[in-house]
Amino acid sequence: MDGTEWQIGSFKLHVLVLAAQVKGVAVPVYFKVYQHTGVLGESDQIKFIRKAFVIIDLEGKLLIADREFIGKEWFAFLVEFKLNFIVRLRKGMYQGLLGIDQNSYHNLEKKALKKGYSQAIISLEKQYYKVEMWKTLNKTEPIIYLITNILNQRRIGKQYAKRWKIEYCFKHLKTNGFNLEDMSLTDLKKIRLMISLVIVAYILAIREGIIQQKIKKPRIIKYKNGDRLPAVSIFRNGLQVISNQIIDWKCFDKYIALIVNKKHSIIQIV
Numbered sequence: 001m002d003g004t005e006w007q008i009g010s011f012k013l014h015v016l017v018l019a020a021q022v023k024g025v026a027v028p029v030y031f032k033v034y035q036h037t038g039v040l041g042e043s044d045q046i047k048f049i050r051k052a053f054v055i056i057d058l059e060g061k062l063l064i065a066d067r068e069f070i071g072k073e074w075f076a077f078l079v080e081f082k083l084n085f086i087v088r089l090r091k092g093m094y095q096g097l098l099g100i101d102q103n104s105y106h107n108l109e110k111k112a113l114k115k116g117y118s119q120a121i122i123s124l125e126k127q128y129y130k131v132e133m134w135k136t137l138n139k140t141e142p143i144i145y146l147i148t149n150i151l152n153q154r155r156i157g158k159q160y161a162k163r164w165k166i167e168y169c170f171k172h173l174k175t176n177g178f179n180l181e182d183m184s185l186t187d188l189k190k191i192r193l194m195i196s197l198v199i200v201a202y203i204l205a206i207r208e209g210i211i212q213q214k215i216k217k218p219r220i221i222k223y224k225n226g227d228r229l230p231a232v233s234i235f236r237n238g239l240q241v242i243s244n245q246i247i248d249w250k251c252f253d254k255y256i257a258l259i260v261n262k263k264h265s266i267i268q269i270v
Contacts, residue, residue, distance in 0.1 A: 006180065013033055013034065014036060015032070017170075023213075025165060028169065028199050029052075049063075064086050067087075071097070079127055084148070086156060098131065099122060113142065116134070118133045132145075168233075173198060204242055209236075209238025218231060218237070
């Protein structure tokens with residue numbers, strides 16, 4: 001789950017997106033467009049997830065979110081709705097939110113810097129949570145601070161790295177595929193409709209990319225940091241295929257008719 005700021009025409013918008021990870025790719029399953037920028041309040045975040053629950057079974061799923069999604073009321077709501085979560089915290093949040101004394105907090109930081117990891121169980125409003133601190137190679141932010149309601153798994157914070165998948169999704173939607181921010185629409189309703197259509201197109205491209213990956217294994221590039229990634233991403237590969245197949249509405253109608261009966265999880269999202 002994450003939010004992004006978009007400038008479309010004269011509108012500055014905040015788009016909040018809930019995405020599912022499919023084959024290592026973030027696929028939007030629910031989103032809402034807000035006509036303002038900046039961090040949303042806890043009440044807006046709660047309303048967003050509450051509405052998502054109406055159409056998606058989120059019980060028992062793992063929600064991963066960044067530093068704007070914090071607050072006692074927000075955490076309590078997620079626990080009440082039986083949604084597991086890992087949320088990144090801002091540095092220095094031992095007062096107010098966490099209720100950890102300064103010495104204990106700094107000891108956790110020291111241990112994380114020395115051993116690479118530290119954790120502690122805390123209590124907020126009679127509910128237990130776990131705080132994890134992870135050492136990074138980033139000199140500006142040497143420690144990542146996380147909070148989770150999953151207490152029975154050690155080093156659950158490793159899962160937080162999956163959040164970066166949604167950043168790639170935003171990149172494709174905004175500048176690296178559909179270039180939404182280059183549009184000059186002046187009607188907010190039309191902007192919301194266009195965002196919806198582009199997200200559908202993105203999902204179809206991901207579906208096609210996954211299929212193509214099964215047909216022909218992509219060439220893998222090994223990077224200096226040890227990562228091994230396809231030379232062409234699932235999205236770019238799928239987008240190229242459907243761009244060649246769909247040149248007008250009639251072609252699109254035929255394409256949808258061919259795939260609508262196939263029980264692919266991504267098609268169920270569309």
